[in-house]
Amino acid sequence: MLDSLTVGRRIRQLRSDRGLTLDALGTAIGRAASQVSVVENGKRELKLGEMQKFAEALDVTVEQLLSEEAPSERAALEIALERIQRGQLYATLGLPPVPVRKALSDEAIQTILGLHAELERMHGERIATPEEARRANTVLRAQMRQRGNHFAELETTARELLDAVGHLGGPLSQRVASDLATHLGFSLHYVADLPGSTRSITDLKNGRIYVPRGQSPDADPRTVLLQALASHVLGHEEPKGYAEFLRQRVETNYLAGALLIPENTAVEFLQRAKAQRELSVEDLRDAFSTTYETAAHRFTNLATEHLGIPVHFLKVHESGSVVKAYENDDVVLPTDALGSVEGMIVCRYWSARQVFDAEDRFSPYHQYTDKPTGTYWCTSRIQSSSRGHFSISVGTPFADARWFRGRDTTTRFASTCPDPTCCRKPPTDLSRKWQHQSWPSARLNSSLLAALPTGSFAGVDSTEVYEFLERHAPAAQ
Structure with missing residues (x-):
């Protein structure tokens, strides 16, 4: 794509260097002086034939006219000033355009460019709110x-x-x-x-x-x-x-x-495990010497594409809040009004929460959960770090549990979330007893109040x- 501003300024510089007037250059290419002026001001892109005519008249090659570098430092400043004035941010300011004249000093142009750059920075900082980030994350997950x-x-x-x-x-x-x-x-x-x-x-x-x-x-x-x-x-x-x-x-x-975890060898490994009905995230982890979270991520990358198995993935903090989430198996993840999952609280009856209560943290935890969209089988593990304890969970609909080791678990829970009576709303008898007799001191996460x-x-x-x-x-x- 041609940068009409840079090309126009280069034509003006070459015309000036050769002592040509607008009329003289216009005559040489068969155009009116006003049309040449429009080109020099970068307000019209040139076709190849027109470019060749300008190159011949100015005794340069087409490649020289198309150079990305501005013809001079002054021209670079003028191009930058023109560009910001044609931008959306400048248009919203309601200011008149600044004519680019010889009387306008380099320092004045640099000051305008600096002020505009600071406005861009402040504007970007203002829109980078938690709401904006959550919207972006929702779009990316989709x-x-x-x-x-x-x-x-x-x-x-x-x-x-x-x-x-x-x-x-x-x-x-x-x-x-x-x-x-x-x-x-x-x-x-x-x-x-x-x-x-x-x-x-x-x-x-x-x-x-x-x-x-x-x-x-x-x-x-x-x-x-x-x-x-x-x-x-x-x-x-x-x-x-x-x-x-x-x-x-x-x-x-x-x-x-x-x-x-390279795709070709991992897919062969997983296909053999599926044929034996022994799919396991732990085995994938051990075969490639990675963390459990990396193996769980890679399983979601490959399971649907190569094994035909829909899945969901959750990383949940011990407090119950979602850190990462992904699904293509129609499980209903907790979301806010923007459709964002991160930071939301997972149902206490899901595997991602129940695994924290398991006494045996060495063995993988398996569970069936009856949810509003059907029954799901999940496998979860605890992963500890300096930032706390997290559960890593991979789940799939009941029909596909037959391919996994751990499908014979008898652990089963029922969840009606997002119905508040499932686990968020206290039982009536407890509410009646304690609602006006308690005052908890919340551990407020300071990031809730901070900008990104x-x-x-x-x-x-x-x-x-x-x-x-x-x-x-x-x-x-």
């Missing part, structure tokens, strides 16, 4: 459901990367993960002073990836590196909004998971990142 949570293009990318380093299958070792970094042109550096707001930092200038020296005992050290590599491979640029930030996170997590973290990379302190890179950058040769 898109994932539409494709069965299977991203074929990312599976292909993972396969090509693994082939490039000669990985033949089985668990992905840390050595192979390092080989991937080398293949992509990066060296690994383990540091003790990584900014607290980051999981890793990629130095694109010097081809370095910095990861923490001391890994959390509940984290997979390969995942942090693979996620950093995934962002590079996918060509992610600085996100322009929270929806794009979320999409990038989903893509990097997916590609990292596809590298840890600001910045393109939500919550990341850019100053800390740049200071870190400055400290660790290799000395100039």
Whole structure:
């Protein structure tokens, strides 16, 4: 696509350099001076034939006219000023346009551009409310459901990367993960002073990836590196909004998971297990040496696409609130008025809550639950971290439970949620006894009152990142 503003300013600069008037250039190309002026002001795109005529008249090539660089620093400022005045934000201000004249100094233009940039920042900060984020998350989850949570293009990318380093299958070792970094042109550096707001930092200038020296005992050290590599491979640029930030996170997590549990070998493994009616998230975890959560995620990526099994996934905090959720099996997840699931409370009779009461936390927990849309079988496990205890659950409709180990469980509960009488509304006798005789002191989550973290990379302190890179950058040769 032609940038009519840049092309127009280049034509004006070339005309001026050659001492031509608007009339003279118009005569040379067979157009009126007014039509040339419209082109120079970037208000009309040129067809190829017209471009060739301008190039001949100005004694340059078409490629030179199409150069993306502004013809001068002054022209760059004028182009930027024109561009913001044609934008939606400037239009909402109700201000008259600023004529771009020679009398308008460079400093004045820079001041206007700076003020506009600050307005954009404040506007973006204002719209990045929890409501906006929840809407974006709801849209993204619907898109994932539409494709069965299977991203074929990312599976292909993972396969090509693994082939490039000669990985033949089985668990992905840390050595192979390092080989991937080398293949992509990066060296690994383990540091003790990584900014607290980051999981890793990629130095694109010097081809370095910095990861923490001391890994959390509940984290997979390969995942942090693979996620950093995934962002590079996918060509992610600085996100322009929270929806794009979320999409990038989903893509990097997916590609990292596809590298840890490759599709071809995982599908063969799962198909054999299905034929034996022994599907198990634990077995997938053990076969590829990953965390239970990674294995559960990958199961949802592959189960519907390759096994024909609809599923749902839940990660629930011990308080009962949803951290992550996905479904394509018509289970009714708790939602707010915006359709968002994250932060909502799961029914206390679901497997995701009942598993916290299980005495045996070493063995997988299985349960049938009668829900408004049918009976579902679920398998759940507790995963502990520095942020608390979480349950990871994978479920499927009753008809598909026959493919899973643990289908013979006798544990069964009934749930009528979202009906408030199911588990949210206290029984009548208890309410009558205690409603006016108690006053609980709520443990308020401060994040409920806070705006979303600001910045393109939500919550990341850019100053800390740049200071870190400055400290660790290799000395100039």
